Amino acid sequence: MPRLQSKFCRMCGGSMAIIQPEGDKEWRHVCNSCGYIDYFNPRMVVGCVVEHEGKILLCKRAIEPCRGLWTIPAGFMEIGESSAAGAERETYEEAHARVQVLSQYAHWDIPVIGQAYILFRAKLASPFTFSSGPESLEVALFDPASIPFDQIAFSSISITLRHYLQDMASGQWHLHHGVIDKVPGAAPNDPASFQLKDHFSMPVTLSQQ
Amino acid sequence: MPRLQSKFCRMCGGSMAIIQPEGDKEWRHVCNSCGYIDYFNPRMVVGCVVEHEGKILLCKRAIEPCRGLWTIPAGFMEIGESSAAGAERETYEEAHARVQVLSQYAHWDIPVIGQAYILFRAKLASPFTFSSGPESLEVALFDPASIPFDQIAFSSISITLRHYLQDMASGQWHLHHGVIDKVPGAAPNDPASFQLKDHFSMPVTLSQQ
Structure with missing residues (x-):
């Protein structure tokens, strides 16, 4: 699992967790409140x-x-x-x-x-x-x-x-x-x-x- | 000025503003509380x-x-x-x-x-x-x-x-x-x-x- 690089949600200010969304092979930063996915790309x-x-x-x-x-x-x-x-x-x-x-x-x-x-x-x-x-x-x-x-x-x-x-x-x-x-x-x-x-x-x- | 794509700071949860940081020619998303710059790249x-x-x-x-x-x-x-x-x-x-x-x-x-x-x-x-x-x-x-x-x-x-x-x-x-x-x-x-x-x-x- 990657380290937490984004602690708060850009959209709603909620707390973020690192999870694997359904159907995704990667670990993502996902908001615990609104579900926003904060992608990190090269x-x-x-x-x-x-x-x-x-x-x-x-x-x-x-x-x-x-x-x-x-x-x-x-x-x-x-x-x-x-x-x-x-x-x-x-x-x-x-x-x-x-x-x-x-x-x-x-x-x-x-x-x-x-x-x-x-x-x-x-x-x-x-x-x-x-x-x-x-x-x-x-x-x-x-x-x-x-x-x-x-x-x-x-x-x-x-x-x-x-x-x-x-x-x-x-x-x-x-x-x-x-x-x-x-x-x-x-x-x-x-x-x-x-x-x-x-x-x-x-x-x-x-x-x- | 670009539209606000990031409303809250990823690092501290503070509110974001779009400003031109000193020495930067671009408008950036900057946290009003901690100064974190949320860059958007291609x-x-x-x-x-x-x-x-x-x-x-x-x-x-x-x-x-x-x-x-x-x-x-x-x-x-x-x-x-x-x-x-x-x-x-x-x-x-x-x-x-x-x-x-x-x-x-x-x-x-x-x-x-x-x-x-x-x-x-x-x-x-x-x-x-x-x-x-x-x-x-x-x-x-x-x-x-x-x-x-x-x-x-x-x-x-x-x-x-x-x-x-x-x-x-x-x-x-x-x-x-x-x-x-x-x-x-x-x-x-x-x-x-x-x-x-x-x-x-x-x-x-x-x-x-």
């Missing part, structure tokens, strides 16, 4: 690998978790926007960079934390400038050889950047889909705490470059 | 286009919305599973069919209803049988020419099946990514109420067939 994190003149844009995080470590611009998708629009929004918020999305690049599920990363290839767009947004200490373009892999914030971002550099070097782009299997409770950036499973790596041809 | 619907001997598996819905109309097996992704595993689970629940997932096929965002469809290509697996699950009135294999496009439950499924048949006929598979722009409040299956926008159609080569 959330999407959307972001961009931004390339400019052969370099990749990274942000040094100004907030926890992983303050001081580097990541690509990414964050939770909002209701009312598309995943690509959300990735562009996060890139502007975190790096003050305007970008053009070229294609989806990866879909990584992380079941243990209930997240899916939907990441895009993008290129820096006019006016080709960037600077730190409120959640970043620093924003910089990195040569592939200079990416600080020992200071990357999240397992999903390490995995993305490693595949991106391989694709970039070979000139054969892929659409990556896979599952990041993490040790529950592990630190977000512990390289020994995760592995990539069920990896589909599909060579793609892009019409819009 | 949800993922996961499913499979299941092919067997050149035919496609469809389910006639036994539940609303769109009871009596046809769809592919799909449903909300659960925390703790991957999108592909969720698609397999839904296929078993709705069609009692075991499948092998071949690759991701499409990602469709539907911003107006806060959903993203993550759909997979799959083939029927041993024991190659199927029957109606509790949410289906009927399950059947359709020849491409016999798919009942005037009786398909959801815009996302019509769009998926049309692209799938094109790819199947040409032998060139694609990874599709796009945005389904719906008229707010329109019926789920009104063909005049939606259009596909920002469609990236990436030719793919599959190594795992």
Whole structure:
């Protein structure tokens, strides 16, 4: 049975219990008074690998978790926007960079934390400038050889950047889909705490470059 | 300002207000007593286009919305599973069919209803049988020419099946990514109420067939 994450009913303020509703295989948070079911679903994190003149844009995080470590611009998708629009929004918020999305690049599920990363290839767009947004200490373009892999914030971002550099070097782009299997409770950036499973790596041809 | 969807605080039972927290560009549900922010995020619907001997598996819905109309097996992704595993689970629940997932096929965002469809290509697996699950009135294999496009439950499924048949006929598979722009409040299956926008159609080569 999952732990109680919702103590009171959103609809009537009654107390909540964790039960298996009839016909449902899952445990749900159900209101003892009005029967409202408070579903918890996985959330999407959307972001961009931004390339400019052969370099990749990274942000040094100004907030926890992983303050001081580097990541690509990414964050939770909002209701009312598309995943690509959300990735562009996060890139502007975190790096003050305007970008053009070229294609989806990866879909990584992380079941243990209930997240899916939907990441895009993008290129820096006019006016080709960037600077730190409120959640970043620093924003910089990195040569592939200079990416600080020992200071990357999240397992999903390490995995993305490693595949991106391989694709970039070979000139054969892929659409990556896979599952990041993490040790529950592990630190977000512990390289020994995760592995990539069920990896589909599909060579793609892009019409819009 | 969005309408109030959460009247009471999940954490303390206090009353909720819709405000813009400092540093946030979005309106949020915030507790007047303890400050808890109740975020609403888009949800993922996961499913499979299941092919067997050149035919496609469809389910006639036994539940609303769109009871009596046809769809592919799909449903909300659960925390703790991957999108592909969720698609397999839904296929078993709705069609009692075991499948092998071949690759991701499409990602469709539907911003107006806060959903993203993550759909997979799959083939029927041993024991190659199927029957109606509790949410289906009927399950059947359709020849491409016999798919009942005037009786398909959801815009996302019509769009998926049309692209799938094109790819199947040409032998060139694609990874599709796009945005389904719906008229707010329109019926789920009104063909005049939606259009596909920002469609990236990436030719793919599959190594795992």
